[in-house]
Amino acid sequence: MPWGITDRRHFLKHMAASSAIAIPGATFLSNVAAQSEKLKKNNKAIIILWMGGGPTTIDLWDMKPGHPNGGEHRPINTAVSGIQISEHLPTVAKQMKNLAIIRSLTTSEGDHNRGTFLMNTGHSPNPLVEYPSMGSVLAHQIAPQDAALPAFISIGGGGRGPGFLGMKYAPFTVQNPGQPPENIRPAEGITDDRMARRASLFTKLEEGFNASTKMPTSAAKAHLEVYSKAMDLVVSKNKDVFTLDKEKADIARYGDNGFGRGCLLARKLVEAGCVCVEVSLGGWDMHNGIFNALATRALPTLDKAMGSLVEDLAKTGRIKDVAIVWMGEFGRTPRINQNGGRDHYPRAWSVVIGGGAIKGGQVYGSTDAGGEAVKDNPVKVGDLFATLYKAIGLDPTTQIRDNIGRPLPIAEGKPISALV
Numbered sequence: 001m002p003w004g005i006t007d008r009r010h011f012l013k014h015m016a017a018s019s020a021i022a023i024p025g026a027t028f029l030s031n032v033a034a035q036s037e038k039l040k041k042n043n044k045a046i047i048i049l050w051m052g053g054g055p056t057t058i059d060l061w062d063m064k065p066g067h068p069n070g071g072e073h074r075p076i077n078t079a080v081s082g083i084q085i086s087e088h089l090p091t092v093a094k095q096m097k098n099l100a101i102i103r104s105l106t107t108s109e110g111d112h113n114r115g116t117f118l119m120n121t122g123h124s125p126n127p128l129v130e131y132p133s134m135g136s137v138l139a140h141q142i143a144p145q146d147a148a149l150p151a152f153i154s155i156g157g158g159g160r161g162p163g164f165l166g167m168k169y170a171p172f173t174v175q176n177p178g179q180p181p182e183n184i185r186p187a188e189g190i191t192d193d194r195m196a197r198r199a200s201l202f203t204k205l206e207e208g209f210n211a212s213t214k215m216p217t218s219a220a221k222a223h224l225e226v227y228s229k230a231m232d233l234v235v236s237k238n239k240d241v242f243t244l245d246k247e248k249a250d251i252a253r254y255g256d257n258g259f260g261r262g263c264l265l266a267r268k269l270v271e272a273g274c275v276c277v278e279v280s281l282g283g284w285d286m287h288n289g290i291f292n293a294l295a296t297r298a299l300p301t302l303d304k305a306m307g308s309l310v311e312d313l314a315k316t317g318r319i320k321d322v323a324i325v326w327m328g329e330f331g332r333t334p335r336i337n338q339n340g341g342r343d344h345y346p347r348a349w350s351v352v353i354g355g356g357a358i359k360g361g362q363v364y365g366s367t368d369a370g371g372e373a374v375k376d377n378p379v380k381v382g383d384l385f386a387t388l389y390k391a392i393g394l395d396p397t398t399q400i401r402d403n404i405g406r407p408l409p410i411a412e413g414k415p416i417s418a419l420v
Helices: 005-042 112-121 134-142 192-212 217-235 237-242 248-254 258-272 290-316 381-391
Strands: 045-051 075-077 084-086 099-105 152-155 172-174 276-280 322-328 349-355 362-364 374-376 399-401 407-409
Touching: 045 134, 045 258, 045 290, 099 374, 099 381, 112 322, 134 152, 134 276, 134 399, 152 258, 237 258, 248 258, 248 290, 258 276, 258 290, 290 322, 290 349, 322 381, 349 381
Parallel strands: 045 276, 045 322, 099 362, 152 172, 152 276
Antiparallel strands: 075 084, 099 349, 322 349, 399 407
């Protein structure tokens, strides 16, 4: 049957409606693109202080003195009137005006692997979707394509990978902060000129591989981009950013240990243009002897490094562009077990955030008298992610497409208005 006048009118009517929808959609996309470019120019970043093993936040940020769950340590005053934290965090206490404590985080994963996945990606594990980590999302959204350094760097391991975003956005791992990573250190006796010739040959071989391979184009392109960036780093003077030879005095302040050097290196890396640096401090799975372990090992190490990092970012003014989050995979039980330790507890725990547009010097939410349940202003992990993204100017409703083509927001929650 031939197409009649009624059909044409029907078609044109729908075309007009589609155009009305498309124009706002196009405007939205152009705004997102403009926002992304602005963030690239402003050198925005997030530093993740990752406490692998499940940190005991009731002994650090939400202390319960006088209660049977309170433990052996005592709280001290901070630079902000009315806010107290552990006596073993005096350096951090001086920086509390730049930090905010969320004491009402509640999550659902009490297993190490599942909790790590949740707190790195904002999602519980799903067999159908491999969600990307926060660092990979930032690398995808705001990292300049021509950056001389990897956009997402993980110091000490402990995080998650790029998920469905692909290997182009995977973290570059640094195991020994203060020394050039093994995979960008030329072999002894190899000159810069020789490495440059090798880089040229490498590029030709990779381009040939990209042209001839039967792999999907996107996968072949990602392969080329990842290895090209690694080779560029080998022959570039930017590899010197990984050394701390000129920061020996700072090492004493931050602590001459892996976490201290890692936090110092993180400061250098965000100054050099990285959009996400994760620094890991493990050893928080304290099922026994928790109070001695905190006082002699974990808290002195954390205090010097975290406090010095916040102080330096504030002094240079970089803190307005760099957000910080301190977190692990879950908290630990308010009740002390028979071995003098605490067990896994995701129901009610704390995280600490600061920098960017975060309004520091405050506490958000609270737990009950024994720290066993959230009393007010409960926070979900999606809200935490949304708050951090907004803190650096990234719209948390920005969408990415998963491995089966579905659009997903980068954070499934809402920013906490009292904090950002």
